[in-house]
Structures are given as structure tokens and as C-alpha cells.
Amino acid sequence: MTRSRTFEWQDPSVSAAAVGEESGLDFLRGMLSGRLPAPPIAAALGFALEQVEFARAAFTLEPGEEHYNPIGSVHGGVYATLLDSAAGCAVQSVLPAGMGYTSLDLNVKFLRPITVDTGKVRAVGTVLHHGRRTALAQADLLDSEGHLLAHATSSCMLFPLTPR
Template sequence: MGRIRTYEWDDPAITAAAVGRASGLEFLREVRAGRLPAAPVAATLDFTLDEVDEGRAEFSFTPGEEHYNPIGSVHGGVYATLLDSAAGCAVQSTLPVGMGYTSLDLTVKFLKRITADTGRVRAIGTVVSRGRQTALAEARLIDTEERLLAHATSSCMLFPMPAD
């Protein structure tokens, strides 16, 4: 018997239009508070932005079988999405008004298998280095016992947002 999962998301153009109008930290705090819609991918994978501070962002999610690959564990793309979100938002949290970023790369190391039995996991991103044009961030995916499940590094390009 097939399983069904339904979910909703808000218009991503609302949030995209707000990027650069406030500092990156203020922007992310608005998303965290629900005053700006979260990215649709957060609804697709069912993860949340739980904490954000200058140079740090934390997401969490509870794995389910809807996240599985054909061998019965969470797909590596789910790990990568969580780690990319945490690293990227850590960088975004350091940006002043009028600046944006995009990921240039993401290197992921998968260390432990995740299944629905793993329970809630957290992706914690921190900025390692930030210059005028690029930033380097890392992210760790950990379980409730603080065991490292995966690690990632990401380089991001920083740029001024176009004026209206």
C-alpha cells in the first residue's frame, strides 16, 4: 500500500523580495519568527530554523521513511540540504543591509547512517572566515546524543543586492 504525505508552502517570492532589505540576521530572525515564510524546501523535507545568531544558524528535522533512499536510510541529499542550509544561513547572518550570498560549493562527509529510529537531528552552521567577497562556513549534523553524523564545508560568494 502506498503512503501519502501532503504539505503546504508559502509563495517563495515574498521571502525573496525581502532579502537584502534588512541585515541578514534580521531577515533570518523574521523567518524564524514566522513573519516571513520559510523556504519551500523546508516544507518539502520538514525541517525548521530553530536558532540564529551572528555567524551561526541551527536547523532541525526528524527523519522519516519519506526521506529514505532505496537501501533503507536517509538519502545523502537530505543530509546535504540540511548542511547547506545551516552553513549558508550562518553566512547570511553576518551580512549587512543590501548584501546577498550564494553558495559556490559544498563538501559533505557522511559519517553515520540516519534512519527514522535516529530521532531528531540538528544541523549547526558556523562561519569560519568572512571577507568582503567570500565566506567559508562549516556545518555539523548531530543527533540528540551529540554524535557527529555528517560534516560539511561551504564557500559562499557575497555580493550587493540589486536596487529596486
């Protein structure tokens, strides 16, 4: 039986243009409040920024069949995207205005399968260390009962943004 899914997103250049104009935390709070649009990947996969504070960010996703791999569970790339988003945004939340970051690596450990029966999942990222040029973050992917589904660590490079 054929299924379909449609989604919409806002112009990503709006939020891209705002990066570095304010602190990373204020930028993320702008996304959370709707002042800045969410990135298109969030619409494509159906996840959302749920919470942000200094050194911490959380995203949620209600798993659906559209996230499945050929063996009938959520594809590992979906896990990785949620974990990367949570860890990366946790790093972004500690950056002052004028600073940017990029992920250098992402190491993921898959612990439990996710299916539509799992219900809403939550990826929570926290900063373990941030210096002048690098940051280290971790993220946990949890089900609604707090069971650990996956864990990731991410190293990020920090750099000054060039004025536009």
C-alpha cells in the same frame, strides 16, 4: 503498503522580495518569528530553522520514511540540504543590508547512517571566515545525543544586491 504525505507552503516571493532590505540576521530572525515565510524546500523535506544568531544557524529535522533512499536509510541529499542550509544561513547572518550570497561549493563527509530510529537531527552551521567577497562556513549534523552524523564545509561568494 502505499503511504502518502501532503504539505503546504507560503508564497516564496514574499521572503525573496525582503532579501537585502535588512541585515541577514534580521531577515533570518523574521523567518524564525514567522514574519517572513520559510522557503518551500523546508516544507517539502520537513525541516525548520530552529535558532539563529550572528555567524550561526541551526535547523532540525525529524527523519521519516519519505527521506529514505533504496537501501533503507536517509538519502545523502537530505543530509546535504540540511548542511547547506545551516552553513549558508550562518553566512547570511553576518551580512549587512544590501548584501547577498550564493554557495560556491559544498563538501560533505557522511559519517553515520540516519533512519527513523535516529530521532530528531540538528544541523548547526558556523562561519569560519568572512571577507569582502567570500565567506567560509562549516556545518555539523548531530543526533539528539550529540553524535556527529555528517560534516560539511561551504565557500560562499558575497555580492551587493541590486535595488529592486
